[in-house]
Amino acid sequence: MSFIEWMRQPWPWYVAGPLIGLTVPALLILGNKSFGVSSSLRHVCAACMPANIPFFKYDWKKEVWNLFFAGGILFGGMITAFFLSSPDPVVVDPKLATELAGYGVTNTQGLVPKDLFNWENLLSLKGIILMIGGGFLVGFGTRYAGGCTSGHAIMGISTLQLPSLIATCCFMIGGFFFANIIIPLILKL
Amino acid sequence: MSTVTKAFKKTDLNTDFEVRTQHSMCVNQSALDKPLLSNFKFAVAGALFGIILVKSEVISWFRIQEMFRLQSFHMYGVIGSAIVVGIISVFIIKKFKIRSIDGEPIYFESKKLNKGQIYGGLLFGFGWALTGACPGPLFAQIGTGSTVIIVTLFSAIMGTWVYGYFRENLPH
Numbered sequence: 055m056s057f058i059e060w061m062r063q064p065w066p067w068y069v070a071g072p073l074i075g076l077t078v079p080a081l082l083i084l085g086n087k088s089f090g091v092s093s094s095l096r097h098v099c100a101a102c103m104p105a106n107i108p109f110f111k112y113d114w115k116k117e118v119w120n121l122f123f124a125g126g127i128l129f130g131g132m133i134t135a136f137f138l139s140s141p142d143p144v145v146v147d148p149k150l151a152t153e154l155a156g157y158g159v160t161n162t163q164g165l166v167p168k169d170l171f172n173w174e175n176l177l178s179l180k181g182i183i184l185m186i187g188g189g190f191l192v193g194f195g196t197r198y199a200g201g202c203t204s205g206h207a208i209m210g211i212s213t214l215q216l217p218s219l220i221a222t223c224c225f226m227i228g229g230f231f232f233a234n235i236i237i238p239l240i241l242k243l
Numbered sequence: 244m245s246t247v248t249k250a251f252k253k254t255d256l257n258t259d260f261e262v263r264t265q266h267s268m269c270v271n272q273s274a275l276d277k278p279l280l281s282n283f284k285f286a287v288a289g290a291l292f293g294i295i296l297v298k299s300e301v302i303s304w305f306r307i308q309e310m311f312r313l314q315s316f317h318m319y320g321v322i323g324s325a326i327v328v329g330i331i332s333v334f335i336i337k338k339f340k341i342r343s344i345d346g347e348p349i350y351f352e353s354k355k356l357n358k359g360q361i362y363g364g365l366l367f368g369f370g371w372a373l374t375g376a377c378p379g380p381l382f383a384q385i386g387t388g389s390t391v392i393i394v395t396l397f398s399a400i401m402g403t404w405v406y407g408y409f410r411e412n413l414p415h
Contacts, residue, residue, distance in 0.1 A: 067318075125286055133294060197402075
């Protein structure tokens, strides 16, 4: 097996998790930056539409590293798609696959379910809730909570901060509730 | 070394800092003024992070559903081991007083407890389950060619803006 073939396989958690953890010291040592992504959304607001809102009136140029980081993530996605993508379909838990098939979600090729997240679906009720509503909650919720999975769950807990532990527990409670109770109702629409 | 000390003194006068930190992680701790292109290294770090996110399928909607339905250990393993490595790294940095490559002491900001972490946390949890993505993965998903996620990202930016607009009226 060549190196590239080996890289193309999905990476197990015990490889990916520690590498993600190393992002914390990497950013601190590269320039005293706290790991986190959701603030990039705030900086875009501050740069493009501050609208005299105090929360967006700050010198976003001082935070521009965060936009470079976010742009880098997008580029990393492109590199992976072009050079490192796995030819095999994503392995989905059989129970989940059966249930999703019942809602007409049968295509598990790729990381985003193409049966739900596509341009044709964008203006259907299901599409509006999943793509537009979901995105809105991600942006609103992360800023209200003061961080996302990277800023709270990883950076915050790594520095042993109680607020981050509380926030992470709430992320999980919210997710459990929606994934088990609400999303099945939405997928039935 | 003297330029570094000069740069630290500047923080005393920096009133902008307080506004920037309001309920915000990811705030720039460095007091040094650096040229724009020096940020290129963060784009490289972002690209590596993006590759990890995609290859570990952390950005997969299916993996997120499995996590919240307790159908797979994968996501717990990824986040759990990331936290363990993060805790050890931060401990080492503090213990040996490791400095950044610019020679600055590394600074950790403490977060203030408020109700936002509960209400906002729950709302983000709803969104995470719906989209199968937190902010980082949104960028990565777009990069892998799911162009429709551009709409989701735009919607997330609007969500952040609406939070900023109503911030004073929300319980914190």
